[in-house]
Each structure stands twice: as C-alpha cells, then as structure tokens.
Amino acid sequence: MGVSAACAAALLSGCMSAPTYGTDKTATEQLFEDVTGIISTEGLSGDRSREAAIAYKPRPELVKPASLEVLPEPQREMATADNSAWPESPEQRRARLRAEATENQDNFNYRSPIVMGGLNAGPVDLTPEQRAELERRKRERNQGDPDSRKYLSEPPVGYRVPNATAAAGDLGEDEWKKEKRGKKAAGKSSWRDLLPW
Numbered sequence: 001m002g003v004s005a006a007c008a009a010a011l012l013s014g015c016m017s018a019p020t021y022g023t024d025k026t027a028t029e030q031l032f033e034d035v036t037g038i039i040s041t042e043g044l045s046g047d048r049s050r051e052a053a054i055a056y057k058p059r060p061e062l063v064k065p066a067s068l069e070v071l072p073e074p075q076r077e078m079a080t081a082d083n084s085a086w087p088e089s090p091e092q093r094r095a096r097l098r099a100e101a102t103e104n105q106d107n108f109n110y111r112s113p114i115v116m117g118g119l120n121a122g123p124v125d126l127t128p129e130q131r132a133e134l135e136r137r138k139r140e141r142n143q144g145d146p147d148s149r150k151y152l153s154e155p156p157v158g159y160r161v162p163n164a165t166a167a168a169g170d171l172g173e174d175e176w177k178k179e180k181r182g183k184k185a186a187g188k189s190s191w192r193d194l195l196p197w
Contacts, residue, residue: 019027065071088096097114104110126134149157162168176192183190 021027023030025033097112101110101112101114147157149155180190180192184193
C-alpha cells in the first residue's frame with residue numbers, strides 16, 4: 001500500500017510540474033489521453049455518431065449568362081508596358097538611363113540622375129525654410145547638450161559638470177607601461193623588455 005501511494009504521489013507531482021505549452025494540460029496528461037485514446041475501442045466499434053452530426057451541403061451551381069451569343073469584351077490587362085501606373089523594372093530603368101546618357105554624351109550641361117543620387121552628389125540648393133528645418137533637426141538630433149536636458153534618460157545638468165578635484169582630461173598612464181613596471185618590480189622579464197620602445 002505504501003509503495004502504490006508513493007508511486008501515485010510521484011505521478012501526481014510529475015503532472016503538476018510539467019509544462020502545458022498553452023493547452024491547459026500538462027504534457028503527462030496529454031500523453032495519458034493520447035495513449036488511452038489509442039487503446040479505446042470507440043473507433044473500432046463502428047460508432048458513426050460523430051459523422052452523422054456533420055451536415056454537408058452541396059456546392060451551388062455556377063452562374064451562367066442568359067445568352068451565350070453576346071458575351072462582354074474581356075477586360076484589358078492592367079500589367080502592360082503602356083500603363084503609366086505600372087512601376088519600372090530595374091532593367092528598364094537601367095536601359096532608359098543608359099539611352100539618356102548616350103543621347104546627352106556631348107551635352108556639357110547634362111547631369112545624370114545616377115551621379116546626382118549617388119555618393120558623389122553635389123551640393124543641394126536649399127530654400128531658407130528648408131535650411132532652417134534642417135538646422136532645427138540637426139540641433140534636435142544632437143543630444144548631450146551640457147546646458148539642457150531633453151529626455152529623462154539623459155543625466156541631470158548638474159551631473160554633467162565634473163567635480164573640481166576630478167582629473168578631467170587626464171588619460172592616465174598606459175597599461176603596457178604599468179605592466180612593464182610591475183614585472184620589473186617582481187623580477188620577471190618579458191620579450192618586450194628587449195624592444196627599445
């Protein structure tokens with residue numbers, strides 16, 4: 001009796017600690033139901049009560065026109081080359097730009113859109129309103145202004161001022177120099193000791 005109670009307790013503790021994977025059943029419970037479902041004789045007995053509950057409806061007939069002699073004209077395909085709303089493929093764009101550049105190869109005033117849009121783009125003429133907007137965005141983007149605090153994630157203005165006793169701007173001694181001095185004091189030598197620098 002004690003052994004069976006211990007086995008039952010172990011089984012229950014295993015069921016309680018197993019993950020549910022979002023099914024509200026532990027993995028052990030699901031395994032137990034699957035195994036008992038395989039063993040059950042419901043599927044073997046020929047019980048068709050579940051199948052009778054499904055009401056199948058036939059598909060409706062196709063809608064046919066009243067007269068087959070006069071049919072409407074088929075709709076023109078929208079994805080054609082003459083459609084102005086259809087986007088230009090990269091190959092078509094490349095061919096168009098090459099043809100345009102070939103036509104204007106002797107024209108010194110011609111500026112290719114490829115050069116203008118690339119990394120070597122020249123200066124852009126901005127209106128005063130556009131320039132003011134650009135400057136405003138640049139100031140807004142630059143965070144860390146010591147006189148103001150825009151976001152709560154920035155430290156307060158008082159914390160940005162170094163302490164009077166702080167060694168501001170002092171980088172300290174190089175680490176390799178400290179290491180060399182420490183090894184020399186310990187009596188250890190290194191191949192770096194042979195180097196003149």
